Amino acid sequence: MKILVVEDDPRIAAVIRRTLGEAGYAVDVENSAPSAMMTFDEGGHDLVLLDLMIPGAPGGGMDVCRHVRATTEDIPVLMLTALGTKRNIVAGLDAGADDYLVKPFHLVELLARVRALLRRSPRAQPSVxxxxxxxxxxxxxxxxxxxxxxxxxxxxxxxxxxxxxxxxxxxxxxxxxxxxxxxxxxxxxxxxxxxxxxxxxxxxxxxxxxxxxxxxxxxxxxxxxx
Structure with a gap:
């Protein structure tokens, strides 16, 4: 399965790419809203990991999330952000995110959230x-x-x-x-x-x-x- 990671912090992006890659996923990484939307439109992704605070659009990650949802309801979106207030969480979910993970997070939890979202996705195939x-x-x-x-x-x-x-x-x-x-x-x-x-x-x-x-x-x- 292929995952699109949208994260503008090179260190965090590298850690996430390595972790997902070691778990067997193919990973594309983008660091801005325009490049993320362009890569997403090329298709082939099963899940989007999306940082809220990315450059290139007035709404940052929210704009990318809305773009994904305007295209399809089937691909799950997991938002990653340091903004963990109730208001931010609600805003992310209202924009179309399926789940929300607050930084800093444990990589084992990230992988668990990814697996859970992929299992629940309308595109999910038989588990075995x-x-x-x-x-x-x-x-x-x-x-x-x-x-x-x-x-x-x-x-x-x-x-x-x-x-x-x-x-x-x-x-x-x-x-x-x-x-x-x-x-x-x-x-x-x-x-x-x-x-x-x-x-x-x-x-x-x-x-x-x-x-x-x-x-x-x-x-x-x-x-x-x-």
């Missing part, structure tokens, strides 16, 4: 995924096949999760990059091929079939359970 004998639990970040626990890196988990959420469909390399890597990714062109190879090695035990199918020139797929 099943395909081709594989069970994937995004809440616990665990994957099993035939009762065997599969040790996946955060990026491997993200790629497999997206394939399983779209089981039966052919997913292109560019679509996987959009989902599992942030918008500033400029790494080597065969990164998806590399991670598919990693996944195949970990998912396929002795005597087991390869569950990831390659469609040359089109992408990859995992068959949906019948």
């Amino acid at each position: 995924l099943h395909a081709c004998g594989i069970t994937l639990d995004p809440a616990t970040r665990t994957a099993t096949r035939a009762g065997r626990l599969i040790d996946l890196s955060a990026k491997e988990f993200s790629v497999l999760e997206y394939l399983m959420r779209n089981a039966g469909a052919i997913i292109s390399s560019s679509e996987l990059i959009d989902h599992a890597w942030d918008s500033n990714y400029d790494g080597f062109s065969n990164v998806v091929q590399t991670y598919i190879r990693y996944l195949r090695k970990k998912l396929t035990g002795p005597g087991e079939d390869d569950v990831i199918r390659t469609h040359r020139g089109s992408g990859y797929s995992i068959a949906a359970d019948q």
